[in-house]
Amino acid sequence: MLKAVTFISDMMIPLVFVYIIFYGYSKRIDIYDSFTKGAKDGFFVVLNILPTMIGLMVAVGVLNASGFTELVTGLLKPIAQRIGYPAEAIPLTFMRLISSSASTGILLDIFKSCGPDSFTGRFVSVMMSCTETVFYTMSVYFMAAGITKTRYTLWGALAANLAGILASLWICSVIWG
Secondary structure (H helix, E strand, O other): OHHHHHHHHHHHHHHHHHHHHHHHHHOOOOHHHHHHHHHHHHHHHHHHHHHHHHHHHHHHHHHHHHOHHHHHHHHHHHHHHHHOOOHHHHHHHHHOOOOHHHHHHHHHHHHHHHOOOOHHHHHHHHHHHHOOOHHHHHHHHHHHHOOOOOOOHHHHHHHHHHHHHHHHHHHHHHHHO
16 A cells, blocks of 8 residues: 555656646647746746845844854743743744744754654654744745735734644644653
8 A cells, every 4th residue: 555655656746747748738838938938937036036035044144153042042941941842942943934944954953962753853843844934935925926015924924833833842742742
């Protein structure tokens, strides 16, 4: 059964490509021209969001180099310990809002120091799956789409992230407590 699921999983992307090609031919669409036009449009989207990407990378570098994450961790550690929140996960919790690659680096550091099978390792694994890079996603996608009025998006996304963090803590406490 597992081999069949693995085979189907491996074949999904090639099958989607084949489907798109046959669909395009059936609708008499010039597939190559559509592809090159889409690639050109994608290139210009990347150029438009490049300043935002550079700004986010600089912000992550400044936060790490300035010692801000250590300061925040030190301030929140007593509260975190009181509610059963692993103190090692505090920097990851905040970095996850900004950068997926930086938070993955922190995740790997937690795996090295605590172990992936520890409560903290399991918790951060579940938390990474239940949260999103809110500021990155909003800045890149809103910039690409030209959206300037975000209304309640930020507060909704932060509330969803908090719910994901709390759910991760609760689930891990129940399963591996």
